[in-house]
Amino acid sequence: MNHPFAITLDVGTSRANHTGAWRTERPVYVSLRPPCAEGCPAGEDVREWLRDAEDGETGYERAWRRIMETNPFPAVMGRICYHPCESACNRGSLDEAVGINAVERFLGDEALRHRWSVTAVRPPSGRRALVVGAGPAGLSAAYHLARLGHDVTVADAAPEPGGMMRYGIPAYRLPRDVLDAEIERIVGLGVTLRLDSPVADLEAELHDGRFDAAFLAVGAQLGRRTYLPAGSAARVLDAVELLHDVSEGDRPLLGRRVAVYGGGNTAMDAARTVRRLGAEDAVVVYRRTRDRMPAHPSEVAEAEAEGVRFTWLSTVTDVDDDGLTIERMELDENGFPQPTGTFEHLAADSLVLALGQDTDLRFLDGMAGLESVDGVLSVDDTLMTGRPGLFAGGDMVPDVRSATYAVGHGRRAAASIDTWLRGELPGSDSPGEPATYDRLHTWYYTDAPRSHRPVLEAARRASTFDEVVRGLDAETALDEARRCLSCGTCFACDNCFGMCPDDAVIKTDDPAAPYVIDLDYCKGCGICAAECPAGAITMVREED
Amino acid sequence: MSESRLYQIGTFGVGNRLLTPEDQTVQAGSDRPRSITRGHRACRGCGEALGARFVLDSAVRAAGRDLVTVNATGCLEVFSSPYPESAWQVPWLHSLFGNAPAVASGMAAGLKALGRETRVVGQAGDGGTVDIGFACLSGMFERDDDVLFVCYDNQGYMNTGVQRSGATPPAARTATTSELGDPPGARFGQGKFVPLIAMAHDIPYVATASVADLHDLERKVGRAMQLHGARYLHVLVPCPLGWAADSADTVRLARLATESGMFPLFEAERGEITAVTPIRRQVPVDDYLRLQGRYAHLFGEHPRPDLVRRIQAAADRNITRFGLRGAAS
Numbered sequence: 060m061n062h063p064f065a066i067t068l069d070v071g072t073s074r075a076n077h078t079g080a081w082r083t084e085r086p087v088y089v090s091l092r093p094p095c096a097e098g099c100p101a102g103e104d105v106r107e108w109l110r111d112a113e114d115g116e117t118g119y120e121r122a123w124r125r126i127m128e129t130n131p132f133p134a135v136m137g138r139i140c141y142h143p144c145e146s147a148c149n150r151g152s153l154d155e156a157v158g159i160n161a162v163e164r165f166l167g168d169e170a171l172r173h174r175w176s177v178t179a180v181r182p183p184s185g186r187r188a189l190v191v192g193a194g195p196a197g198l199s200a201a202y203h204l205a206r207l208g209h210d211v212t213v214a215d216a217a218p219e220p221g222g223m224m225r226y227g228i229p230a231y232r233l234p235r236d237v238l239d240a241e242i243e244r245i246v247g248l249g250v251t252l253r254l255d256s257p258v259a260d261l262e263a264e265l266h267d268g269r270f271d272a273a274f275l276a277v278g279a280q281l282g283r284r285t286y287l288p289a290g291s292a293a294r295v296l297d298a299v300e301l302l303h304d305v306s307e308g309d310r311p312l313l314g315r316r317v318a319v320y321g322g323g324n325t326a327m328d329a330a331r332t333v334r335r336l337g338a339e340d341a342v343v344v345y346r347r348t349r350d351r352m353p354a355h356p357s358e359v360a361e362a363e364a365e366g367v368r369f370t371w372l373s374t375v376t377d378v379d380d381d382g383l384t385i386e387r388m389e390l391d392e393n394g395f396p397q398p399t400g401t402f403e404h405l406a407a408d409s410l411v412l413a414l415g416q417d418t419d420l421r422f423l424d425g426m427a428g429l430e431s432v433d434g435v436l437s438v439d440d441t442l443m444t445g446r447p448g449l450f451a452g453g454d455m456v457p458d459v460r461s462a463t464y465a466v467g468h469g470r471r472a473a474a475s476i477d478t479w480l481r482g483e484l485p486g487s488d489s490p491g492e493p494a495t496y497d498r499l500h501t502w503y504y505t506d507a508p509r510s511h512r513p514v515l516e517a518a519r520r521a522s523t524f525d526e527v528v529r530g531l532d533a534e535t536a537l538d539e540a541r542r543c544l545s546c547g548t549c550f551a552c553d554n555c556f557g558m559c560p561d562d563a564v565i566k567t568d569d570p571a572a573p574y575v576i577d578l579d580y581c582k583g584c585g586i587c588a589a590e591c592p593a594g595a596i597t598m599v600r601e602e603d
Numbered sequence: 604m605s606e607s608r609l610y611q612i613g614t615f616g617v618g619n620r621l622l623t624p625e626d627q628t629v630q631a632g633s634d635r636p637r638s639i640t641r642g643h644r645a646c647r648g649c650g651e652a653l654g655a656r657f658v659l660d661s662a663v664r665a666a667g668r669d670l671v672t673v674n675a676t677g678c679l680e681v682f683s684s685p686y687p688e689s690a691w692q693v694p695w696l697h698s699l700f701g702n703a704p705a706v707a708s709g710m711a712a713g714l715k716a717l718g719r720e721t722r723v724v725g726q727a728g729d730g731g732t733v734d735i736g737f738a739c740l741s742g743m744f745e746r747d748d749d750v751l752f753v754c755y756d757n758q759g760y761m762n763t764g765v766q767r768s769g770a771t772p773p774a775a776r777t778a779t780t781s782e783l784g785d786p787p788g789a790r791f792g793q794g795k796f797v798p799l800i801a802m803a804h805d806i807p808y809v810a811t812a813s814v815a816d817l818h819d820l821e822r823k824v825g826r827a828m829q830l831h832g833a834r835y836l837h838v839l840v841p842c843p844l845g846w847a848a849d850s851a852d853t854v855r856l857a858r859l860a861t862e863s864g865m866f867p868l869f870e871a872e873r874g875e876i877t878a879v880t881p882i883r884r885q886v887p888v889d890d891y892l893r894l895q896g897r898y899a900h901l902f903g904e905h906p907r908p909d910l911v912r913r914i915q916a917a918a919d920r921n922i923t924r925f926g927l928r929g930a931a932s
């Protein structure tokens with residue numbers, strides 16, 4: 060080869076120099092478990108469906124389908140879920156949590172508008188499963204079992220399906236056409252629904268119907284009573300019964316002044332319903348203080364806005380012709396209410412008891428292997444009862460009582476039943492490393508205040524059962540979805556790709572792994588990991 | 604860019620799949636020119652390697668690839684071209700330490716004589732720009748030669764072992780400004796801020812930029828390339844070796860320098876400031892200084908809060924002087 064004077068080597072590219080040899084640490088892409096998904100009792104992959112929704116029009120259906128992988132009730136959940144996902148959301152530490160629930164409702168409503176539906180994921184298995192109870196737990200289990208190819212029958216004592224979603228939660232929070240439409244979609248998968256069919260003898264039912272497995276979800280239907288001296292003349296009724304009657308179109312006569320005894324969500328629903336039935340005065344009597352009320356703060360606020368009054372630190376000791384006697388309480392150092400011996404009279408035409416519900420387990424009498432503690436049925440991690448093949452969930456097992464937990468139980472039980480029917484032992488999956496707030500590089504995120512759902516004006520709320528909380532419009536829903544920080548996983552922001560001084564990050568066409576590190580050149584400086592907004596890159600020491 | 608307000612990271616990062624193609628950076632594209640390709644020998648986490656790719660890639664894109672560049676001696680030149688390898692994927696010429704602006708002027712004149720439209724970019728470190736190359740640079744400005752000259756400011760003569768330059772900030776330790784002196788580190792009241800001197804030449808365009816704000820940097824290169832005549836871009840490029848900082852902190856340091864007011868981001872046309880990039884989340888200079896070993900003597904066993912206060916005062920002065928608190932943009 061002919062070289063110019065004093066030149067002995069051919070010119071070449073620096074690519075011949077593999078600087079990867081300098082590395083002592085290497086960047087590794089990770090996907091951590093975000094707090095929202097961790098917090099969702101239904102097991103929704105919130106971050107992932109928000110990401111689909113972030114694409115707008117083209118992503119809504121994908122987002123909805125992703126929700127439907129775990130939860131068949133997006134439109135219902137988007138209205139009544141107490142959204143623990145939002146309480147856990149990392150964005151809450153930055154400004155305000157992402158309005159996950161509002162976006163979920165938007166997607167649920169989009170699906171109803173477009174009549175999107177789902178199909179089974181597996182061919183018919185030929186196995187039969189019985190579900191007792193068509194509340195959120197039972198319907199969720201039926202949905203997942205049907206999608207997994209099993210032949211499902213749901214038996215419910217009531218004339219309509221839905222459980223407490225229909226007979227407990229008032230229509231101003233959950234319009235019945237929304238509930239009907241989402242249940243219809245489940246039935247549309249080929250689920251057999253047997254209504255007006257209380258199961259009195261489960262053993263016989265299982266045998267006669269030749270069922271291979273069963274899921275029990277009868278909820279907690281019995282309103283808890285309290286001892287009130289005999290001779291109580293004023294009307295005393297039970298909140299669950301009241302709400303049940305109202306949901307069937309009755310308007311019970313309660314009088315002008317109604318007291319509601321209890322501090323949970325049921326008490327709020329009862330008091331707000333009572334106002335809508337025409338009571339001028341609805342007063343909630345609760346033995347502790349506002350901050351110790353089990354009711355969700357938003358429900359308390361909504362009740363207040365509708366004119367519901369509250370009498371804190373009080374218990375009902377007696378009921379007479381024109382009202383109640385209440386005893387004032389004070390909290391001891393442990394926060395427990397203690398009687399003070401001071402009594403007051405509260406004028407009231409009727410008293411509604413909202414003191415919690417119990418489960419009626421009598422239909423299980425005589426079944427071997429079952430165990431109950433504190434009135435609820437014991438289950439293991441897979442939701443199997445003491446009897447093999449018999450699973451249970453929802454309000455009748457020891458866990459938080461909410462529709463969302465019930466849906467989650469239904470899904471988990473369906474998965475357990477599915478493995479069990481295939482002759483395998485159900486196992487529980489292990490969660491990954493959490494995407495904590497301190498892993499995020501929050502400087503990068505734009506300032507984006509949360510959007511709030513519009514509400515019906517108070518005047519109309521006090522007299523009608525029209526839905527109180529309205530949905531977000533398309534634009535606001537999209538903005539809200541885009542507030543998600545994508546905690547703990549890559550959202551393809553290109554920071555690693557753009558900021559590598561060594562051009563050692565390669566973009567791929569694979570949306571599941573948008574980048575790979577070119578280890579031939581990566582020197583391991585760590586800029587990519589330091590500048591990743593989502594904390595999706597970890598530096599790992601090289602082995603010597 | 605108001606409609607991107609809610610797009611997760613908006614334009615604060617490199618890319619964002621939710622932005623329109625016009626709003627994407629050059630660096631976000633797989634097809635970026637890679638003016639300096641992989642395999643170069645810059646230190647781990649080198650801000651200069653990063654800054655040079657940022658600047659050159661957008662300039663190459665703006666010039667439709669018709670661009671040549673001349674490079675003074677310094678780290679950028681040394682790490683990119685150890686004989687016989689080159690990391691450059693643009694026509695690139697190494698001049699001397701002190702004459703890059705003059706060589707660039709000559710190239711521009713020659714190309715013009717040939718009737719070519721080819722654009723010329725001159726590059727140097729802060730030593731090559733503000734010290735030894737300064738006479739040539741001022742001449743290039745004063746003649747309004749058609750060159751974009753870029754200074755990669757890492758605040759010292761890094762290639763020869765971290766000696767002080769005219770751009771080394773007060774109190775910083777270098778090989779020639781010992782932390783054992785009194786006062787320790789580089790002297791207060793010395794040094795110069797060349798962007799303002801460049802502005803005094805009334806040239807078409809002067810801007811400052813940093814490797815922590817890519818959209819801002821690329822927009823400025825784009826603006827500079829729209830114009831002809833003498834243009835000057837001064838880019839802050841943290842140097843993990845010379846600043847005794849963690850290699851992962853390069854971009855973070857550049858961000859803290861601007862967010863604390865230590866390094867103002869602005870643009871000027873014909874001697875007048877036309878825009879400043881406001882501080883987004885102001886931080887005390889402490890946050891910036893503490894990450895760097897070259898300031899360790901301000902915080903160690905014998906801390907010098909008095910000197911930190913003087914540095915803070917200088918940052919505060921920048922904030923007022925350039926109107927970095929938001930409204931001024």
Ligand SMILES: Cc1cc2nc3c(=O)[nH]c(=O)nc-3n(C[C@H](O)[C@H](O)[C@H](O)COP(=O)(O)OP(=O)(O)OC[C@H]3O[C@@H](n4cnc5c(N)ncnc54)[C@H](O)[C@@H]3O)c2cc1C
Pocket residue numbers: 139140141191192193194195196197214215216217220221222223224227228229256257258259276277278279280299302324325328422452453454455460461462463464465
């Ligand atoms: C007033 C009220 C408001 C509430 N508001 C909310 C809310 O806003 N958000 C929220 O998340 N949760 C709310 N909850 C809680 C939530 O409704 C329950 O946790 C949830 O419905 C429990 O679901 P489940 O499927 O276990 O039982 P349920 O919903 O109670 O359904 C059980 C079903 O089983 C049927 N059944 C019972 N016994 C038999 C039998 N022997 N044979 C056949 N069928 C039988 C019943 O008819 C019923 O349909 C509320 C509850 C009440 C009472």
Ligand SMILES: Cc1ncc(C[n+]2csc(CCOP(=O)(O)OP(=O)(O)O)c2C)c(N)n1
Pocket residue numbers: 651676677678679700701727728729730731732757759760761762763768
């Ligand atoms: C005339 C001359 N004097 C000294 C040197 C040695 N020298 C080479 S690079 C350099 C410092 C470069 O500093 P700077 O321009 O800031 O670039 P950096 O390496 O910091 O990027 C020096 C002093 C030289 N090459 N030529």
Ligand code: SF4
Pocket residue numbers: 093094095096105106109147148149150157159542543544545546
């Ligand atoms: S910001 Fe997004 S990913 Fe993070 S917790 Fe909230 S919803 Fe989940």
Ligand code: SF4
Pocket residue numbers: 644645646647648649650651652678679682757761762841842843844845
């Ligand atoms: S000494 Fe500094 S400027 Fe030079 S290659 Fe290393 S990090 Fe880059």
Ligand SMILES: [Mg+2]
Pocket residue numbers: 728729730755756757758759760761
């Ligand atoms: Mg230098």
